[in-house]
Structure formats: C-alpha cells, structure tokens
Amino acid sequence: MSKVDIGRARSLSIKCLSEISWHDNARMRQDVREAGGLGVDQFDVKWTPENAAGVSSLIESVDGGGRPRKFLMDVGWDVGYMDGIFRREGVDRMLAAGEIDFLYITHEHVDHLWGLPAAVKHRPDVKILLPSGFSEKSRGVIRESGHTGKVMELGPGAPHILFPGCASVTFDIPIFLKTHGEQALYFHVEGRGMVTVTGCCHNGVLGLLEYAQETFDGFSEFHGVYGGLHISPFEEWGPDQEEVLDKLQAFRLQRLACNHCTGVLTVQKMLERGMPVVRGSGKHGSKSELYLGNGDSVVF
Numbered sequence: 582m583s584k585v586d587i588g589r590a591r592s593l594s595i596k597c598l599s600e601i602s603w604h605d606n607a608r609m610r611q612d613v614r615e616a617g618g619l620g621v622d623q624f625d626v627k628w629t630p631e632n633a634a635g636v637s638s639l640i641e642s643v644d645g646g647g648r649p650r651k652f653l654m655d656v657g658w659d660v661g662y663m664d665g666i667f668r669r670e671g672v673d674r675m676l677a678a679g680e681i682d683f684l685y686i687t688h689e690h691v692d693h694l695w696g697l698p699a700a701v702k703h704r705p706d707v708k709i710l711l712p713s714g715f716s717e718k719s720r721g722v723i724r725e726s727g728h729t730g731k732v733m734e735l736g737p738g739a740p741h742i743l744f745p746g747c748a749s750v751t752f753d754i755p756i757f758l759k760t761h762g763e764q765a766l767y768f769h770v771e772g773r774g775m776v777t778v779t780g781c782c783h784n785g786v787l788g789l790l791e792y793a794q795e796t797f798d799g800f801s802e803f804h805g806v807y808g809g810l811h812i813s814p815f816e817e818w819g820p821d822q823e824e825v826l827d828k829l830q831a832f833r834l835q836r837l838a839c840n841h842c843t844g845v846l847t848v849q850k851m852l853e854r855g856m857p858v859v860r861g862s863g864k865h866g867s868k869s870e871l872y873l874g875n876g877d878s879v880v881f
Contacts, residue, residue, distance in 0.1 A: 687780030775804060
C-alpha cells in the first residue's frame, strides 16, 4: 500500500480541560473488583458517583488552507464535574456560538463519554465522530444525552483525513470492561513534523508511532505526542515499562505532552532520563505539576 500524505497543518495547540478520570485510584479499582474484574461490562459496575471526574481536551488548529479548526476530544464522565470544567474554560459559550466543529470521542470508556450531556445541552446538533466498535449501550448514552445531530462512525483500515494536515485512525482492538476500538489523531504540523494526539492509547504509544512511520508520507521526524500514553495508569513499574521508555526515547520526540493514564511515576522516570516532558501548573486539582494538567495548554 502506498503511503498517505495528509497535507500540512499550519498550527496546533491543545488545552487540557481535564485529565483526571476519577479522583481516587483505589476506589476505582475496588469498584471494578467488586463487579467481577476488568472482564465485566462497564455498564455493570456500580461506580462510586463522587469519585467520577472526566477526560477532555480542546484542540485548535489552522489547516493547510488557512482555515481555523476547533473541536473537543472526549467529553468526560461526571456531568456536574464537566459542567464546571466547560464553564471555567468557556467551552459552554464556544458550543453555544457554534465555534466547536465537532466532538471527537476516542473510545467508549465511561471517563471519556458519559459526560456528553454537559456538552450537547449547549449545542444539541453538534456533529460527533466516534470509532467503529461502539456497543449498543454506549450508542444509547449518545441517544439519551439529548443529541440531535449527525454521528459519524470511522472504521479501521485507511486513515480518515479530517482536514488538511489532520487524520484520524481507528485501531480495531479489544479494550477492558467489554469495550472495543479506539481512534487517535495525527497532525503533520508545517515546519515541525508529526504530532500524535490520543485519549488513552490502549493500542500502545509505540504502536501509535510505528503506524505513522509505516503509513504517512512526507514527514521526516516526529515532533510530539499529546495525551494519555497508558504506560503506568495505576503507578506500577517494572522491566516492561522500562522497555517502553527505552523504545519511546529512540523516536527522539521533541515534546512529550503526556498526562492522564500515562501515570505520574512514568513521567518521573521520563524526567530522570532527560526526556522532553511538557510540564504543567498543578492548578485546578491536577494530580501533578510534572505534566500537562487541568487548564494547561501546549503549542506544537
């Protein structure tokens, strides 16, 4: 298969609205254990309501034709929590004014999808892009949210070019809690190189980068990564995680804007190696100032 040139984006900036899925790891793990473990359906877990938060980012880019683009990647979990996040960052006004082009849902896990009502109440007809593989129950979450607009399902295989300089790729993978499929973004930023943007990266950050090498034409280097890299989400560490960092370091990324399920311990290990982690402010209840947190922005 010939390689794909996705064009060039003139600029890319990302604001982390919230990277906190839940407030307490131990409580979350206990909820899952009591339901029967990671093999159960996420809809069958009796989640502790006060532990829920959510993951969401605001992505702004100017495409190769000079047109500004703005969209949300994921919409969090707890509706009340996300109401506060969207209000604090002015996303509620952006949605109401029609400034948000679409909602990009990386996968169907609770902390990325269930906060949808907090977004669609400001613009019920906003377009939603989701990966194929969504369960009927998760599709029900969308229907019951009050959403009235178009839902586009992006399947695996060839990349989907969303606009000049930006492509979406759906990885056809099983994920725990009986979910399936995750999509991620690739930006070719003019004068910089390739930037990958991910929600949780359940397919693995190395796989995310290797896919770009094998598939995309016209870029000579990787510039950066944004999002959860799923290396040590529950702060576990061992030879497997060390090997991931060894291989990740070989890609010679210029900016590692990682957060969420990357794990604080992972970031500490990255910094010990001198890897180019983008640090945050630690504000708005962020778990650490070592990485990009709630309300922090990065420009690639």
